[in-house]
Amino acid sequence: xxxxxxxxxxxxxxxxxxxxxxxxxxxxxxxxxxxxxxxxxxxxxxxxxxxxxxxxxxxxxxxxxxxxxxxxxxxxxxxxxxxxxxxxxxxxxxxxxxxxxxxxxxxxxxxxxxxxxxxxxxxxxxxxxxxxxxxxxxxxxxxxxxxxxxxxxxxxxxxxxxxxxxxxxxxxxxxxxxxxxxxxxxxxxxxxxxxxxxxxxxxxxxxxxxxxxxxxxxxxxxxxxxxxxxxxxxxxxxxxxxx
Amino acid sequence: xxxxxxxxxxxxxxxxxxxxxxxxxxxxxxxxxxxxxxxxxxxxxxxxxxxxxxxxxxxxxxxxxxxxxxxxxxxxxxxxxxxxxxxxxxxxxxxxxxxxxxxxxxxxxxxxxx
Ligand SMILES: Nc1nc2c(ncn2[C@@H]2O[C@H](COP(=O)(O)OP(=O)(O)O)[C@@H](O)[C@H]2O)c(=O)[nH]1
Ligand SMILES: [Mg+2]
Ligand SMILES: [Zn+2]
Numbered sequence: 001x002x003x004x005x006x007x008x009x010x011x012x013x014x015x016x017x018x019x020x021x022x023x024x025x026x027x028x029x030x031x032x033x034x035x036x037x038x039x040x041x042x043x044x045x046x047x048x049x050x051x052x053x054x055x056x057x058x059x060x061x062x063x064x065x066x067x068x069x070x071x072x073x074x075x076x077x078x079x080x081x082x083x084x085x086x087x088x089x090x091x092x093x094x095x096x097x098x099x100x101x102x103x104x105x106x107x108x109x110x111x112x113x114x115x116x117x118x119x120x121x122x123x124x125x126x127x128x129x130x131x132x133x134x135x136x137x138x139x140x141x142x143x144x145x146x147x148x149x150x151x152x153x154x155x156x157x158x159x160x161x162x163x164x165x166x167x168x169x170x171x172x173x174x175x176x177x178x179x180x181x182x183x184x185x186x187x188x189x190x191x192x193x194x195x196x197x198x199x200x201x202x203x204x205x206x207x208x209x210x211x212x213x214x215x216x217x218x219x220x221x222x223x224x225x226x227x228x229x230x231x232x233x234x235x236x237x238x239x240x241x242x243x
Numbered sequence: 244x245x246x247x248x249x250x251x252x253x254x255x256x257x258x259x260x261x262x263x264x265x266x267x268x269x270x271x272x273x274x275x276x277x278x279x280x281x282x283x284x285x286x287x288x289x290x291x292x293x294x295x296x297x298x299x300x301x302x303x304x305x306x307x308x309x310x311x312x313x314x315x316x317x318x319x320x321x322x323x324x325x326x327x328x329x330x331x332x333x334x335x336x337x338x339x340x341x342x343x344x345x346x347x348x349x350x351x352x353x354x355x356x357x
Pocket of ligand 2: 060061062089139
């Protein structure tokens with residue numbers, strides 16, 4: 001971070017009516033308020049909410065296409081997809097599973113934010129029919145840094161790491177991994193082509209967060225998807241909220 | 244680009260404060276920003292300048308105080324600043340079993356108005 005401390009304005013004699021006002025306001029407070037309100041709504045309507053995070057292209061939408069198709073006749077699933085622009089991903093999920101509610105949040109109107117925040121979720125929730133929703137899955141904007149710090153009101157956080165991204169990412173982006181309950185190693189079908197050691201990834205993830213669950217899967221071949229579906233089936237509400 | 248949202252929060256807050264105190268002009272804003280937030284100061288300044296344009300905060304100076312990241316290690320028990328930015332590894336024993344004990348602040352401390 002380029003520090004700007006010391007860049008004071010000149011205290012020349014012209015600022016005679018200058019006054020200092022103490023504010024001491026936490027700028028994260030607003031997000032926490034929206035998140036708490038979201039959380040209350042989710043609890044009231046008996047919805048369980050999962051926040052899915054990863055770098056762009058790790059396979060979030062591909063996994064949700066499979067997941068939506070699998071669950072469309074089994075449980076009431078709704079999906080909210082965040083992206084900087086275009087409705088493409090929400091449309092992809094609708095194409096894969098017509099019976100699943102799939103709505104897009106375009107962050108272009110929020111200054112092209114590289115993450116979703118609780119206010120964006122709050123403003124998108126009226127587009128979701130709660131009576132038709134048991135589980136709400138939120139696909140966050142592709143980014144391994146910023147979304148980790150923003151609680152949306154969710155029950156669980158899932159982080160994806162795809163094989164082509166490399167097995168050094170846990171150490172490089174530990175905040176994301178320490179905030180997640182489940183790590184999905186995706187694109188396992190590419191393991192032969194890449195120098196990727198899933199055991200090393202699991203070990204490093206556990207070092208950061210002892211109780212993290214890890215699953216290996218491929219949306220392309222279907223490997224490991226059964227375990228992921230079980231995880232979704234077993235979802236429970238979270239007792240405490242995130243910081 | 245998460246500096247925009249933060250800049251928006253800052254400008255909204257300081258304009259409301261200035262109005263409450265019947266100030267005509269906001270000259271400077273003192274911020275305390277923890278490293279954990281991964282904020283690019285130049286991007287924050289640009290966004291604040293843009294949002295301040297045409298308001299009582301136009302031309303406002305940002306005085307950014309940086310709060311370093313600190314971790315407490317569960318393995319060796321020591322506290323310190325990680326060697327690499329945003330890599331939460333104990334600087335003494337390289338363990339990743341660390342708890343973040345500092346660097347999360349994102350506060351508007353004060354403003355100067357006239
Ligand atoms: N080989 C392989 N490719 C995949 C898999 N999952 C996704 N992809 C491809 O990876 C690219 C990005 O996937 P997408 O779901 O859009 O990623 P997102 O940005 O995280 O939503 C697309 O070209 C997908 O076809 C997988 O399991 N195996
Ligand atoms: Mg996507
Ligand atoms: Zn240590």
